[in-house]
Amino acid sequence: MPDADRFMTQAIALARDNVRKGGRPFGAVLVLDGEVLATGVNGVMETHDPTAHAELVAVRAAAMKRGSATLKGASVYASGHPCPMCLAAMRLAGITDIFYAYSNEDGAPYGLTSAPLYADLRKPFADQQMTFSYLPVRPEGEADIYDFWREMQQG
C-alpha cells in the first residue's frame, strides 16, 4: 500500500474508533519526515470545545510535541474535508500538503459538510452572516500596543 493510502487508512480508523466512543466521524494524521508525528480525532462531543476538530487537535499536538509553532514540510491526512478553521490552522502552521478522504459532497447527505460556511466566508466581510465591526479604541495615556510590542521585540 502506498504511504499516502496507509496514512489515510489510519485517519479513517481513528474516525471509526471515535464514532465507537460517541464522537464524530473525523480523524487526522500529521506526518513529518515520513513518520506520524501526531494524530487527532474530533473531540467536540466529549469536550464541548467547538475547535476540537481532528486536524486542529493534530496540529496542536504536533507543534507542542516539537516545541515549534511551525510545521513546515508536514502533511496532514484528514478523513473529512477540512473546514475553514482547520484549513487556516494548518496554513498558519506552514502546512501546505493536505489530503482528505471524504469530500464535502460525500458528507452532505449526512449533514457533514462545511461547504455552506466556506461559501459565506468567501464573501466580502460586510456580506457575511455576521456583524464585523472596526472599533478603534486607543486608551489614553498608554503606548500603542503594537509600538509597545515592537519595542519589546527590539529589546
Place this chain on the structure above:
Amino acid sequence: MPDADRFMTQAIALARDNVRKGGRPFGAVLVLDGEVLATGVNGVMETHDPTAHAELVAVRAAAMKRGSATLKGASVYASGHPCPMCLAAMRLAGITDIFYAYSNEDGAPYGLTSAPLYADLRKPFADQQMTFSYLPVRPEGEADIYDFWREMQQG
C-alpha cells in the same frame, strides 16, 4: 464609557499584559448576556501552539466553561482583526457579533496582518499556495464511517 468600548479596553489591556510577559499583542474578551464569560491572549510564543490565538483561546475557554460547543448570542471583542482561523472558529461556535480595535491595515507596518492569508484562502482551492488532494480511501470489509456514525446517532 459605552459597554462596547469598555470590553474593547479590556481586550487591549490583555494584549498589553501579554506583551509584558513576552507574548504577542493580542487579547480577546468573549461576552454573553452582558457579562465577560471568558478571555484569551495569544499564547503562541509561550506554548508553541500555532492555534493559541486570543479569540480561539477565548472561544475554547467559554465553551468548556458553559459545557456547550455553541455560544450563540455571544460577542467577541478582539484587539486585532481576527485571522481566518479565528473567524471560522467563532462562526463554528455560532458567534456572529465581532469587534476588533486594530485592522489589518493598522497592523501591516508591524507585520501583524492576516490579509495575505485571507487573500490566498479566498482563491479556489486549486489556486491556493498548497496542495489539497482528494484521496478517497475506503477500507475493504468495513462499514463506511459516515454510515456507521449515522447508525450510532440513531441508536
